[in-house]
Amino acid sequence: MSIKKIAIVSLSSGILGEEYIQHEVNLGVERLKNYNIELKFMSNSLKGVEFIKVHPEARADDLIDAFSDDTIDMILCAIGGDDTYRLLPYLFEDDRLRKAAKQKIFLGFSDTTMNHFMLNKIGIPSYYGQAFIPDICELSKEMLPYTKFYFEELLNKQSIQNVQPSSEWYEERLDYSKESLGTSLKKHINHGFELIRGTSEFEGKILGGCLESIFDFFDNSRYEDTISLCDKYELFPSLEEWKGKILLLETSEEKPTPDIFREMIKKLEEFGLFDVISGLLVGKPQNETYYEEYKTIVLDEISNKTLSIVYNVNVGHATPRCIIPFGINAQVNIKEQIISFDYGDY
Template sequence: MPREIVHPPKAEPGDRIAVLSPSFAAPGRFPAVHEQAMRRLTEITGLVPVEYPTTRQIGATPQARAADLDAAFADPSIRAILATIGGEDQITVIPHLDPDRARADPKPFLGTSDNTNLHHWLWDVGIASIYGGSSQVHLGPGPAVDDLHARSLRAALLTGGTLEITDPGESEDVGIDWADPRALTTFGDREATEPWSWSGPARSVTGPTWGGCLEVIEWILTAGRFRFSPDALAGGVVLIETSEELLPARQVGWIVRSLGERGLLGAAAAILVARPPVSDHQRRPPAPERARLRREQRDTILGLIDRYNPDAVVCVGVPFGHTRPQWILPHGGTITVDGARRRVHADYR
């Protein structure tokens, strides 16, 4: 990736972390889950969460949410920023942000899903970020925080270093409804994972990452906010994951095909595809059907990558994005995808 990317300094225990809702203010609707997430955040990291006016304000304007982000970047006592959850309208927040404030004091930003907008904005500004870490999904619900999530959270915020990204052996598409008190103490329905699928040459690739939620990437490209040649991704690792909207494989393929036509797939040296959710609170097909839906999406994506970039090292099934347990991964930082040894390592420098 022939671009200069600044890696923000790590926080230290006792520092303050801004907890914001740049998309949907889920803490305002489900405060118990949010408050448990804040306690666990401090227990795991030693950081002190700081809420802003729109953290719990459902329906806050894009301007107000942008003002909170700008304020967090401008406050020297804030050493990291965590999004509570995604949503579907963060694209309207981005035009109101001040890039000079972010550049003046770069800080780790963590978020997933609709926060792909912010990750791409920061990448445009020249600041690395961390894909993952929704407090409302991965910190607040359930009897505890998953170990792999806690380890990558500490690496992203505090310690840096390199971690091997591994398969936890189990996965859930969706947890207990947050309006149900059991959400605070019970995981969702978990099932055994399948082995990751590898494709492409048996070689090792190390490069900076770019990507995120596929549906949001489509919106960003439609809005004309990717202003670079595909060469900006040359030698890098593209991250692709799909959301709880449960797009059929055919529609996922249409978006991936467009990335191929844009030249973005062809520029990458490696591509990581997340394990997709295939059920939600209203729709949970039987286990064989869920497995079929995951295979269909995998085969569709692999077929398109083979068409546009047969030399890419590809791994499908990695737990990041919209399933749980979830690894937090660098965005603009470095990942090694080793097609020979079939291993993935993330550098959280």
């Protein structure tokens, strides 16, 4: 059964409510209407950057309300940001999120990584890789074809059956003004999933997301209370809980320098993550910036030389974007260039 009603939430940045982006929003609304989808902007989602910034409790209310509304089939994040960890007290005190959450499609990426970990904490599978403004509202004449393919699959099947590489990748858009409506992105040939270490076949449930957001679990340089809040609610899984999982990592539009990237990978290495997972998927860097440098660092800093590592997955901040289910059994086969998902009793 296809999705009939989508809720839009602003869980990180409140840019959705700003006047300067309304030409993008209008475009996205029209595209969703063409799918005969009813759209609901949650109560606080359109209140703008400043309101959203100082009211994490309002963001949390919107997520709870979207889960509680039985007419809503899918929760779609407006965009990322950098402080959605601040929702933790408003979602986990009194077990609020656990009491409200039920299985429905939740889709977002970037800073939404934290929200995916929140849902993982209460056992709710979710979907990583696309969001309303960057994907549905893409200023080209239509959604990017590869991105659109996976979004439509999620709409029509309420699942993703498999992920294969895109045949092309695009340079990031630099001008988001009205004048850019209908303009295409510069594209390049993409070379598929790249096995850089280990065996070409492995399996496990995938979890992860934006590397910078994951680094915030271990580092207070962005906000002074990220570690303490995430530790209080035990948001990052223990090594025991990571056993057998596949870790997904992708870098943001900030394009961290190789030195910063190395620091982040080393932190995960020190935690022991790479010794217990069954494999690592690494997303394509935006614009292929530091493509070879990141690859070298991953190989240098991960001491487990038998860990299977797949590079250049079309997920996250580089366009186009697939959608990857978290919490669903995945089989990776790089010879066949495919990641398949087995929903079993899900």
